[in-house]
Amino acid sequence: MIVIKFGGTSVGDAAAIDRAAAIVRARIPRQPIVVVSALGGATNALIAIGRQAAEGQLILAIRGVETLRDRHLQVSEQLLAAGETLDDVQAELSASFDELAHLAEALSTLGHATPRSRDAMAAMGEMLSSVLVVAAFRERGVDAEHVDATSVMITNDQFERAEPKPERIAEACQRILRPLVAQGRVPVVGGYVGATDHGIVTTLGRGGSDYSASLFGAALGAEAIEIWTDVDGMLTADPRVVPGARLIDRIRFDEASELASFGAKVLHPNTISPAVRLGIPVWIFNSRNPEGTGTQITFDAPRRPVSALAGKSGVTVLKVRSPRMLLQHGFLRGLFEVFDRHRTSVDVVATSEISVSVTIDDATHLDSLVVDLSQLGDISVERNRGIVAIVGAGLTESGMAMSRALAALGDLRIHMLSLSASAINLTMIIDGDQVSAAMVKLHDEFFPTVS
Ligand code: ADP
Numbered sequence: 275m276i277v278i279k280f281g282g283t284s285v286g287d288a289a290a291i292d293r294a295a296a297i298v299r300a301r302i303p304r305q306p307i308v309v310v311s312a313l314g315g316a317t318n319a320l321i322a323i324g325r326q327a328a329e330g331q332l333i334l335a336i337r338g339v340e341t342l343r344d345r346h347l348q349v350s351e352q353l354l355a356a357g358e359t360l361d362d363v364q365a366e367l368s369a370s371f372d373e374l375a376h377l378a379e380a381l382s383t384l385g386h387a388t389p390r391s392r393d394a395m396a397a398m399g400e401m402l403s404s405v406l407v408v409a410a411f412r413e414r415g416v417d418a419e420h421v422d423a424t425s426v427m428i429t430n431d432q433f434e435r436a437e438p439k440p441e442r443i444a445e446a447c448q449r450i451l452r453p454l455v456a457q458g459r460v461p462v463v464g465g466y467v468g469a470t471d472h473g474i475v476t477t478l479g480r481g482g483s484d485y486s487a488s489l490f491g492a493a494l495g496a497e498a499i500e501i502w503t504d505v506d507g508m509l510t511a512d513p514r515v516v517p518g519a520r521l522i523d524r525i526r527f528d529e530a531s532e533l534a535s536f537g538a539k540v541l542h543p544n545t546i547s548p549a550v551r552l553g554i555p556v557w558i559f560n561s562r563n564p565e566g567t568g569t570q571i572t573f574d575a576p577r578r579p580v581s582a583l584a585g586k587s588g589v590t591v592l593k594v595r596s597p598r599m600l601l602q603h604g605f606l607r608g609l610f611e612v613f614d615r616h617r618t619s620v621d622v623v624a625t626s627e628i629s630v631s632v633t634i635d636d637a638t639h640l641d642s643l644v645v646d647l648s649q650l651g652d653i654s655v656e657r658n659r660g661i662v663a664i665v666g667a668g669l670t671e672s673g674m675a676m677s678r679a680l681a682a683l684g685d686l687r688i689h690m691l692s693l694s695a696s697a698i699n700l701t702m703i704i705d706g707d708q709v710s711a712a713m714v715k716l717h718d719e720f721f722p723t724v725s
């Protein structure tokens with residue numbers, strides 16, 4: 275059994291869904307389970323509709339609903355022959371869009387949206403795409419069966435970033451997905467979407483379809499998890515930032531995990547952990563180039579000093595200075611409890627004798643964090659910082675990689691530096707607007723173009 279996940283661009287239009295069907299058909303002997311994202315851009319559109327409605331811009335929101343409706347109906351017409359199936363699919367899509375319009379009206383009457391109602395809207399993208407994909411697959415000779423994600427992806431009620439419940443998911447997957455596969459059918463499930471024990475819709479956070487795929491893979495003990503996207507695999511850097519980025523044929527789980535955490539959007543940061551627990555290899559392939567060799571993420575990829583780079587901007591640095599720090603045991607515990615209380619995860623940490631610096635991605639609770647942290651010492655906040663990370667399992671085996679990294683950055687200002695305990699990741703905090711320039715410099719240093 276394998277899990278095949280198609281991202282937004284890989285199901286973005288009729289031609290893409292047609293290619294996805296061919297990819298799945300070629301894998302029928304391996305007993306696939308298919309996970310699909312929303313049509314590319316649909317989740318952004320749904321979130322915008324929710325925001326506009328809640329802000330009272332109902333006309334704009336309804337216009338958004340109609341644009342999305344037209345797009346889905348048009349894709350269905352291009353994909354399916356005229357007849358009963360097309361009529362049924364269009365009726366189902368239209369009913370969902372009517373419901374979406376009602377939701378928008380309700381939010382506009384209320385004048386605000388809760389995380390729960392935002393999730394109900396955002397989740398519709400995957401619900402719609404899976405209906406289209408199932409019908410298209412069937413017409414192309416794949417015996418697909420739609421499985422509602424809310425019946426298998428059981429989560430807690432932390433809306434917009436719900437925590438999956440692996441045991442409940444495993445039980446539901448064994449009960450619902452396995453028998454379908456045993457009958458030779460191909461289950462198609464929307465990614466990103468889940469539900470609480472009480473059936474209330476949740477989502478796993480943006481980009482969460484990759485995570486859905488690995489959770490289903492782990493629940494079923496799959497042989498492989500394939501992530502089909504719009505690039506040839508995991509590359510040595512984000513190709514939008516470094517056009518010369520190169521394909522990595524094999525990379526280790528821990529390296530891929532670090533890269534995902536530090537900005538390699540090709541993989542949701544949580545994707546690796548369910549797979550690594552069972553040692554299930556994760557592959558990344560390009561759905562526009564199905565003949566490509568892709569990237570294999572596994573335990574035994576070669577150890578390189580530097581495998582790849584990642585970077586992100588929009589990072590906030592918080593510095594806590596306290597002359598008392600050294601004398602106090604429990605200081606760090608108190609500090610991290612504050613972040614825990616405000617449900618804010620810390621990415622990078624550096625300490626000196628009298629200060630601790632941490633970075634956070636999500637500054638939603640910044641004001642209350644600062645109030646609570648002020649109890650511990652003097653706080654300074656630096657917004658608009660960025661992170662560049664150099665990742666390689668053999669990073670510290672010779673001192674050279676780190677000194678070369680620092681030399682390559684020249685006079686670029688580094689605000690914070692941290693080497694992860696596993697010594698596979700050197701992270702540098704720089705100005706947010708310098709991230710792209712730093713990535714290009716580091717890439718030229720570690721992956722020079724051979725002419
Ligand atoms: P999908 O919709 O298929 O999930 P995403 O947009 O989430 O696709 O992820 C794919 C994108 O990730 C690529 O188009 C690329 O721009 C970006 N990316 C960032 N870092 C990397 C990297 N190291 N290797 C490959 N792609 C990367």
Ligand code: ASP
Pocket residue numbers: 281282311312317318399465466479480481482483484
């Ligand atoms: N459709 C969701 C998003 O855009 C989930 C995903 O594509 O992985 O965030």
Ligand code: MG
Pocket residue numbers: 281481484539540541542
């Ligand atoms: Mg993605």
